Amino acid sequence: NTIHLASERSEGPFLAINCGALSPELVDSELFGHVKGSFTGAHRDHQGVFEQARGGTLLLDEITEMPIEHQVKLLRVLETGEFRPVGGSKVIASDVRIIAATNRDPAEAIANNFIREDLYFRLSQFPINVPPLRDRGADIVGLAKHFLAYRNAKDNQTKQVSETALNVLAQHRWPGNVRELKHVIERAYILSD
Secondary structure: OHHHHOOOOOOOOEEEEEHHHOOHHHHHHHHHOEOOOOOOOOOOOEOOHHHHOOOOEEEEEOHHHOOHHHHHHHHHHHHHOEEOOEOOOOOEEOOOEEEEOOOOOHHHHHHOOOOOHHHHHHHOOOOOOOOOHHHOOOHHHHHHHHHHHHHHHHHOOOOOOOHHHHHHHHHOOOOOHHHHHHHHHHHHHHHOO
């Protein structure tokens, strides 16, 4: 979201989809849309995420959770910038920035058949490797303060975290990374007076 907001596409939509949660029967429809009557239950036209995110950014979150047999469906749109809705005869030009994310090491994901090598090369035009939180030292305290400030602003509060608590947070290994830290701060915020 930060990449989107700092870009020239910030006025356009930001859409994130969890690739592991896509229904195998509806992958094509969810990605590229469908036209009314193209299959049983298609009672109206539907825009897929590539069209919904037009002019903005589409995050393919947890791309390695998409079954490998469905990953092939992304190859054409990433290569040519074009797609066709299910049951449609018109080819649509895609106008979307693609960001893909995974918690797996790409080389291992390819070797273990979690991602197609050709798909990885289409997605890896500008790779950004984010190390685990435990390897980013001062980020732990900075993020903890950020999450607390966000909740304070949202709830019009002035809760604070002690230096002792910050030291404890900084020493933790954070196997759940930033999400785990955020949830710890949320829990502490809710339980504190």
